[in-house]
Amino acid sequence: MTPTILVTNDDGITSSGIRTLIDEVRHLGKVTVVAPDSPQSAKGHAITINQPLRLVKVGIFEDWGIDAYACSGTPVDCVKLAVDKVFHKKPDLCVSGINHGSNAAINVIYSGTVSAAMEAAIERIPSIAFSLLNYSANANMEPCRKYVREIVNSVLQNGDGRNTLLNVNIPALPPEQIKGIKVCHQANAFWNEEFYEREDPVGRKYYWLTGEFVNDKMDHEGDQTALEEAYVSVVPLQFDLTAYKEMAYVRDILKK
């Protein structure tokens, strides 16, 4: 049976990252694309509840014989709408990306790309988020192809684990410099953030988020270190956020 594959992303349906991803997975199953009609980076797991959603069929992948739909909502909206109104059942796989920029470490929390794959996982659909460590809209996605193919094939054959998704980050390096794949945990690396403060033409202040990414150098098994050492990082992620190790402590302080 040919597997059915949903492709989505957060950079929008016209980005070069999703085009590369589609081009690679179209040889592995029956692909349908449902992706945002505009950039939706950093939308996290946002869903649209106060606005109606639009879903418009577009012909941009018809040369490949692939149906594609542009959605007015967030990446998570795309997955929900795809299952209910396009596939009318769960697809066999959801792949999200290829994101233009890192989704390693704490970025999983903010990422629309990862959240789309997580939504698929919540709906019990095996899923993978792919990101390249290059924020440019014109990033060279070619080095990603080999790893997309290898990881998608493994998941199609075996599943992605129980109630999980795979978060894959790929270093922005020439193919021959990439050392291979490493399975890691989400690194203990964070943004040191501040805001630029400026004034608009009528003298009112406004703020732009900016920041510096800081990795814990002792966190040798984290995805950030693997990427810095030229590996493709693969982190299985889950949507049960319970801090089980802290439950006894919380019972203690609340005297329950």
Add this chain to the structure above:
Amino acid sequence: MTPTILVTNDDGITSSGIRTLIDEVRHLGKVTVVAPDSPQSAKGHAITINQPLRLVKVGIFEDWGIDAYACSGTPVDCVKLAVDKVFHKKPDLCVSGINHGSNAAINVIYSGTVSAAMEAAIERIPSIAFSLLNYSANANMEPCRKYVREIVNSVLQNGDGRNTLLNVNIPALPPEQIKGIKVCHQANAFWNEEFYEREDPVGRKYYWLTGEFVNDKMDHEGDQTALEEAYVSVVPLQFDLTAYKEMAYVRDILKK
């Protein structure tokens, strides 16, 4: 030393939930409010990167001697801006809510209220998200007061654990029917979703998200069951999403 307390939410700075929360915690420390200028429900961990942010001082809590700022961004933006541009350092505590509606089980993923508290946790600020199981804008928040006071006092005295936040949900019941506090895990309960499909005046389709919430009846220790049994649920949450139990499986299928 009087503790400094950041109060935020996702329903917006004029909601009755945040007003009740402020009224209760203003006796426990020096409170400053930084909250969205408009409803931001279901925004998850979204941040604003393609728009500048506005932060406007408003006088709506000046009778209580409390500084308050309305922010044009998401709940997570509010926390980031508060730390960098209002407190100019980390406050001693962040409380988010009281949300109008449940944030139990998988709702933690979509919730702006929980994501604000999670952002504080990422920044190593003890934090608590409060939600009442009543979606009405005019919900009676009075039964929440006792539990807000008790839990905030415990966290101010002891912290909230390591790199965690507390997710507190309160049943919408008369105070005498609430049986007390139970420390739980995030329940295995999900949305069975579908979309209403309609046509606009010019015949184009649009979609509204709707759905039914389904609890796993066997999940006796989950927060959803505790709430159904009239307990206030407290779940410690973490932002390391790694599915550690699945790492061996993923190494196996990827042959790494």
